[in-house]
Amino acid sequence: MSYSVELHLHTCFSFLEGASLPEELALRAATLGYEALAVTDHDGLHGAMEFAQACASVGIRPITGVELTLTRGVSQSTHDNGSPVHLTLLVEREQGYANLCRLITLAHKRTRAWEPIATHLPSEDPRPPALDPSDLAAHTDGLIALTGCRNGEIARLIDRGRFDQARLAAEQLEALFGPENVFIELQHNLVQGDTQRVARLAQLAEAANVPIVATGNVHYHVRSRHRLQDAMVAVKHRSTLEGSHRLRRPNSEFFLRPPAEVEDVFALYPQAIDNAVAIGERCKAFNLADHRELGYNFPDFSRRDGEQHSSADEVLAAFCAERFDVRYPPDRTDAQLREKARRQLQDELQLVKKHHLAGFFLIYRDLQQQATEVAKRVRGEGTIRGGSGLPPG
Structure with a gap:
């Protein structure tokens, strides 16, 4: 099965992270022969409708999703001092969209407000919205969970050699979303350590009997746009290009790659390619471009x-x-x-x-x-x- 569905993609609505407009990404995807594209901007659906309409205009099937920030991993107790982790959520059907909206609302409501200070700029960036994992349980119906980028809980545990806890996290995600709705996300952007991480994630998936899926962690539509993305990251951290070197992405490979290139990168993991296409098929039931009246009820x-x-x-x-x-x-x-x-x-x-x-x-x-x-x-x-x-x- 050929790779024709990208399930992890950021637009410019991932503010100071994504470096391409929804229209640019949709047009590039159509040119490359993609059939479906998922938008997974950080912690919000700010650009979801614009993205869906842009995709529909060029014959691409849009998939609605979010890369959600959790206050801690699902395998950590409330007493652990865990750092925030990422979790990718995709809408399979209309109930999933409602639940995703509710989760995003909870994340924004529970993020502490930052008080203004005397200087013209705050000393640090506002903390991004983050959801407590305990809020997930009541709002998983209709959603598909991918385990996220290298800042996801499972990838981070694998990098630290904590295989057993990574397996526990996978099992707990399955308990929350259902075994058929959880996929271990494999990303290979030609960064040092990616090959080893992907191999270890695949081993974990086999041991825990959790399916794998290939994604690109796309942040711009063409490779040359990485220069703009570098500048945006520097602005985000109030730094210079030189000073933000360690904060920027390590190379220019976070672009929407031709499907054949993705297949070559994941040649050892054909099931990851097949599952990306299968998830795209499952998400056909909900197209935001066709749901302009979503039934919002005023209080x-x-x-x-x-x-x-x-x-x-x-x-x-x-x-x-x-x-x-x-x-x-x-x-x-x-x-x-x-x-x-x-x-x-x-x-x-x-x-x-x-x-x-x-x-x-x-x-x-x-x-x-x-x-x-x-x-x-x-x-x-x-x-x-x-x-x-x-x-x-």
């Missing part, structure tokens, strides 16, 4: 007397009708102007209904009502299309 608004059994659209329409007569009283408004405003209001209500935004406007009504209790004038008049002149509340 419920404060319902007034008589509104308890009405839908949000009905409540908003009734409220606007009430406010319409206040804004355009029949006995003091030109009939033609009043009719024009009524048509405009109906158009806007249809637009609100189409995009499921009634809840937003009704929450805004609550906020404005609270604001009017402490202020004489409250900003907020306006509409989606800027026409009817009706206030939100």
Whole structure:
């Protein structure tokens, strides 16, 4: 089976890490003959929709994912002073997307805020969002877990010669995600130590009966873009190119390689190639480019007397009708102007209904009502299309 699916890729939305636009990566993938491409930016879905649309525009099947930072490895107890590790998560179906969003939210909520200091720049970079592994258990359905790059828990343990603990980590990931949803990630970017690490990871996979998968840890679409990536890393660490030498990637091999090159690198591990393609097939069930309406539900608004059994659209329409007569009283408004405003209001209500935004406007009504209790004038008049002149509340 030929390598046609890349499952570990960063766009420019991995800020100061990825050095290529989603459109550049998608176009390059199409040129090279890839069938599917996964976006796995760090700790967020900031560029997921743009990436999905860019892929769809050139006939590439997009896969949605994230390289998530964990506060510690899954094999470590809460009392261990472990350093953060990476875990790659891919969406297999719609429930997986919902769970991935929840995990990202938890990671951002639980990362401590940084207080401003007197200097114009903080003395160190803000800590990235990080998820406690204990939060994974309730949100694994519909997700496929890859064990991550060399900063993943298992790769790091292998590098330290801790084979038994690496096996324990693999078993615990299987307990969390299910045996069929965990893959040991093999990456070979021609860096010193990669060959030995890949061999040891393959041995671990065989011993633990966990499948392997080949990924590229892509950070730019063509090799020449590594110069920009070097500069971005220097900026990230507030250093110079010379001073950031140890922080930058060791070579220029973190680009989207032609499939034939990937197959050559993993010639000893054909199953890793086959599994990459198989995972790509499994992820066909969810395409973010086809899910523009993901069913986000706004928190419920404060319902007034008589509104308890009405839908949000009905409540908003009734409220606007009430406010319409206040804004355009029949006995003091030109009939033609009043009719024009009524048509405009109906158009806007249809637009609100189409995009499921009634809840937003009704929450805004609550906020404005609270604001009017402490202020004489409250900003907020306006509409989606800027026409009817009706206030939100």
